[in-house]
Every structure is written in structure tokens, then in C-alpha cells.
Amino acid sequence: MPYVAKGDEFSRVDPRQLNNFMRVPGFVQSLTPTQYGSMFRRILTAGWTPEERIVYDAVIEGYTSLDSLPVATGLTSEQIRGALDTLTGRGYVRQSGVELESKEFAL
Amino acid sequence: MRVRNLLYKLLPLVVLVVVLFAATPAYATIGNPNSIYIESVKAYRGLWESGDMLFVVEYDLNYTVDPGEDPSDTFLVGIWNNTIKGPDMPLNYYQYNFISVYLTAAQVVSFGYELDDELKVRVVGNPSYFPTLTEGANMRTVTLTASNWLEGGSVSETRLYLADWCIVLAGSLEDAWGNITLLSSGDKLNSVGMVKFKEAIPGLDSICPDIFQVASTYPEYTDPVYNNTYQDTLTSREGARLATALEGLGVWVTGKNGMGSVVGGLGLSILFFILAGRIFIATHSVPVAIAVSIPFLFVGNIIGILSLTITFIAAFMAVLMFSVTFILGRFG
Numbered sequence: 001m002p003y004v005a006k007g008d009e010f011s012r013v014d015p016r017q018l019n020n021f022m023r024v025p026g027f028v029q030s031l032t033p034t035q036y037g038s039m040f041r042r043i044l045t046a047g048w049t050p051e052e053r054i055v056y057d058a059v060i061e062g063y064t065s066l067d068s069l070p071v072a073t074g075l076t077s078e079q080i081r082g083a084l085d086t087l088t089g090r091g092y093v094r095q096s097g098v099e100l101e102s103k104e105f106a107l
Numbered sequence: 108m109r110v111r112n113l114l115y116k117l118l119p120l121v122v123l124v125v126v127l128f129a130a131t132p133a134y135a136t137i138g139n140p141n142s143i144y145i146e147s148v149k150a151y152r153g154l155w156e157s158g159d160m161l162f163v164v165e166y167d168l169n170y171t172v173d174p175g176e177d178p179s180d181t182f183l184v185g186i187w188n189n190t191i192k193g194p195d196m197p198l199n200y201y202q203y204n205f206i207s208v209y210l211t212a213a214q215v216v217s218f219g220y221e222l223d224d225e226l227k228v229r230v231v232g233n234p235s236y237f238p239t240l241t242e243g244a245n246m247r248t249v250t251l252t253a254s255n256w257l258e259g260g261s262v263s264e265t266r267l268y269l270a271d272w273c274i275v276l277a278g279s280l281e282d283a284w285g286n287i288t289l290l291s292s293g294d295k296l297n298s299v300g301m302v303k304f305k306e307a308i309p310g311l312d313s314i315c316p317d318i319f320q321v322a323s324t325y326p327e328y329t330d331p332v333y334n335n336t337y338q339d340t341l342t343s344r345e346g347a348r349l350a351t352a353l354e355g356l357g358v359w360v361t362g363k364n365g366m367g368s369v370v371g372g373l374g375l376s377i378l379f380f381i382l383a384g385r386i387f388i389a390t391h392s393v394p395v396a397i398a399v400s401i402p403f404l405f406v407g408n409i410i411g412i413l414s415l416t417i418t419f420i421a422a423f424m425a426v427l428m429f430s431v432t433f434i435l436g437r438f439g
Contacts, residue, residue, distance in 0.1 A: 012283045014200035015173060020306075021287065024299050035286045046173040 009038040015046040051075055055083040059093055064101065137176055137236050140201075141169045145249045146279075148228045149272055152258040153265045154314055158212035160220060161269070162186060163308065165205040165276060166198075166230050166247075173201060181236045184208060186220075187227040187248075193218050198230070199306070203283045205276060207308045223253045270315040273304055295320040338415040345411030353412065371412035379403055394433045397425045 010018060018039055021027050028036060045053055054073045063072040069080050087093040094101055146165040154161050164184050174181065178198040184206055185195030196208050210218065220226065232245035240246045259265040277289040277300050289300030296304055296319050304311055304318075312319055345353075350367060357366030382403055387396035401422055407413030 010285050010287075012167075012169075012203040013285075013287065014178070014202045014204065016178075017200045017202075017204065017303075018287075020302060021299050024302050027299055030288070031286070038286075047175055048172065050171050 010042040013042070015043040018043050049083065049086075051079045051083040052086055055080055056087055056092060059101075136238065137174045137181060138170075139232075139237070139241075139245045141171055143168050143230060143243070143245065143247045145228065145230055145247050146203075148249050148251060148255050149269075150226075150251055150256045151265055151269055152215075152222050152256065153262050154269060155262075155310065156212050157262060158215055160210045160215050161308070162208045162228060163205060163269075163272065163276070164207065164228055164230070165279070167203045168198070168201045168230065169203075170201055176236065181233050182230060183233065184228070184230050186218075187229055188218070188220070188224070189227075193220070193226070203280070205280070205307055209309075222258055223256050224251065226251045266314045269311075270318045273308075273311070273315065273318055277304070291320045293320075335415075341408050341415055342411050344409065349410065349412070368412065372407070372414075372417070375404075375407040375413055394429050397428065401425050 058069055058072045063069055070077060144167045146167055149163045151161045178201050182198040183195045184198060186193035186208060194208055194210055196206055198206060227248050227250050229248045232240060237245045257268045259268060274294050277296060281289050291297045301319050353371040354367035357370040358364060360370055379400055383396045383400040386399050404418045404421055408415050408418050
């Protein structure tokens with residue numbers, strides 16, 4: 001079983017393939033809510049960079065302070081800033097004072 | 108003045124160049140994958156028909172950021188015989204997956220492929236998207252050896268090899284894909300696995316129905332082969348004297364050679380209608396006239412001047428008329 005990092009679930013499956021599976025009768029019902037959430041996120045974030053995925057996952061997990069993100073993600077400040085700019089532009093993350101808030105995907 | 112004339116002369120050329128540039132499509136490019144591998148290739152001969160070939164290719168086309176372009180536009184898997192390109196299939200998916208290329212027996216002959224050929228199987232980028240194709244960067248080649256080829260003693264045995272490999276492949280895909288289950292507890296392809304494998308190997312359920320948890324098969328039907336052995340035996344009973352007599356009569360009546368059997372059949376028909384007419388006059392019943400006269404045709408069959416096929420057609424028509432006039436007449 002290959003190891004997968006947090007935010008990398010289903011990274012070895014093409015999202016198009018996942019989309020096909022989602023249409024198989026009974027497939028969605030066979031998943032746990034967590035599995036479904038991960039799968040849905042994989043499809044939705046297909047075009048995201050790894051940095052964007054990692055930063056987004058960290059914010060969802062509660063690392064909402066700009067100071068804590070480099071420690072939580074292991075990314076440089078420049079990488080985090082670039083990822084946050086993109087995520088903010090797309091509306092998945094917004095800055096509230098010095099804290100970050102994430103917009104959960106509607107599952 | 109001379110400069111102006113020169114400009115006037117060059118004007119059509121300039122217009123042509125501008126139009127040509129505008130009409131030339133600009134090809135998009137995408138980045139090379141992080142890695143490109145062919146994990147395995149199995150080549151089967153004799154699955155749907157004797158001599159056909161199926162290449163099952165397990166590949167890993169890894170991108171960190173999934174390209175927005177459809178993989179069927181950007182990559183393909185193909186077969187090469189040295190430098191001669193053979194059949195190919197566009198890829199359906201990036202990342203870890205598998206696909207197959209199928210050749211009918213006729214196509215195999217046309218490409219000249221043989222069992223154990225050292226063919227090259229290649230996953231390669233579309234040159235429209237990858238201006239430079241480099242092995243290991245946007246192209247991966249595997250040269251087949253005898254170990255890649257599989258052919259059983261019969262078609263059904265080769266199908267068993269493919270069935271076993273499909274289950275192994277489904278296990279690998281399950282492991283790599285995480286929480287996607289393709290196999291049921293009895294190592295059969297579940298509904299998700301069925302979708303995947305029937306997509307990658309079209310028609311798989313018709314040759315390996317046992318690997319599917321739920322499968323439907325068509326009942327096998329073979330058209331019966333008919334021969335005219337008995338009819339030929341009867342026809343050969345004509346005998347040399349009768350054949351010569353009818354042939355002479357045919358030449359005398361029609362002026363052409365080879366009309367003996369036609370004249371014989373015609374003569375027999377005339378006798379048949381005379382007999383049927385006499386019986387009708389005596390009984391005033393069409394069904395009775397036909398029913399009594401039909402056996403007369405068998406005489407023609409026995410002496411070899413009437414084809415058994417014609418007798419059966421006549422008998423069928425008689426039965427039909429008898430049904431209409433006699434049986435249905437009772438309900439009138």
C-alpha cells in the first residue's frame with residue numbers, strides 16, 4: 001500500500017476516473033462521509049498546485065495564523081503567500097484580521 | 108516612383124503571408140509529467156478469435172497538477188515494430204491506470220505481427236502538445252520479450268490467462284487508488300471494477316464473464332450447416348438413358364443444349380396438373396385433388412428428374428392452401 005500525504009488522497013487516480021466512478025449506481029452510498037469528502041475534494045482541486053492543496057488542508061485543520069502555517073506545512077513563506085493569494089482569489093480562503101478562514105466544500 | 112511600384116508589386120505577397128499566418132493553428136503545449144512509466148504489458152493472442160491480439164498496458168503518468176487538457180488529446184499508447192508505427196489508442200486518463208489495444212486476426216495479419224515478436228509498446232505524448240519527444244520525459248518504451256506474450260492451447264485457455272491477470276491488476280489498482288474498491292470478497296470485479304475493466308478492455312464480459320460479480324451473457328448460437336446430400340443422391344438416379352432422352356427432347360423443343368432437366372420437370376408438372384384436374388373433376392374438391400396428386404411428385408424425385416427442393420416447396424404450398432381452404436373454411 002503506497003503512503004499518501006494528507007491532502008494527497010486519491011492523488012494516483014485521475015479525477016476524470018473518479019467522476020466516472022461517482023456515476024456508478026451505489027458507489028457514492030458505499031463511501032463514508034470522510035471518503036466522499038476526500039474524493040470530492042480531489043475532483044474539485046484537480047488543477048491546484050501541491051502548495052495550494054497543503055495550505056488549504058492546513059487552514060481547514062485550524063492552522064489559521066500566518067505564523068503557524070510555515071511550521072504546519074513545511075513550506076516557505078513565499079510559497080505560502082503565493083498559495084494563499086491564489087486560494088483567496090478563488091474564494092476558498094479569506095483573511096479576517098490576522099486570522100485565516102476557510103470555506104468548506106459543500107459535501 | 109520606383110519604390111512605390113515595388114511596394115505595389117509586393118503588396119499581394121504581404122497579404123498572402125498575413126493570411127497564411129492567421130490560418131496556421133497555434134498548438135498548445137503542456138508540461139512534461141513528473142514521471143512516465145509502463146508498469147507492465149501483457150500481450151495475448153487468440154481471445155475473441157484465433158489469431159487476434161490484445162495488449163494490456165499498465166502505466167503511470169504522474170502529474171502533480173492535473174493538466175486541464177484531455178489525456179486523449181495529449182497522450183497515446185501505441186505499438187511499434189522497430190521504427191514502424193502500428194495501432195494506437197488515445198489515453199483515457201492520467202496518473203496510474205491501464206488501457207488496452209486490440210487487433211483482430213485480419214489486422215494482425217496486415218501488420219505482420221507474430222507471437223513472441225519483440226514489438227515496442229510505447230506511451231507517448233502527442234507531438235502537437237510536445238514539440239520534442241524524449242524517452243523518460245514524455246515518452247516511455249517497453250520492448251516485449253517472450254515473457255510478455257501469452258497464448259494458451261485454446262481460446263478458452265488464453266481467456267483464463269487474461270481473467271487471472273485482470274484480477275491481479277484490479278488488486279494493484281485498489282492498492283494504489285486508496286479507498287476505491289474494485290474487487291468483491293470472492294475476488295470478482297464489483298460494479299465499480301466492472302465499469303473500469305469494461306472501459307479499458309471493451310467486450311471483456313463476453314470472453315471472461317466469470318470474473319464479474321454480476322454478468323450477463325448472450326446464449327451461444329451457431330447457424331446450422333445444411334447439405335443437399337439426399338437430393339444429390341436422388342438426382343443421380345436419373346440414369347443415362349433417361350438423361351439422354353430428356354436432353355434430346357430439350358434440344359428438339361428449345362434448340363439449346365443442357366435443357367433436359369427443365370423439359371423433364373416441365374413434363375412431370377404437366378402430368379401432375381392433368382392428374383390433379385382429373386381428380387378434381389371426379390371429386391369436385393380442390394384439397395382432395397391436391398392431397399392425392401402431391402405423392403406423384405415424389406415419383407419425379409425418385410427417378411431423378413425433379414429436385415427435392417421443388418417438391419418440398421410444392422408440398423408446403425399445398426399444406427398452406429389446404430389449411431386455408433379446408434381448416435379455416437370450417438370456421439367460416
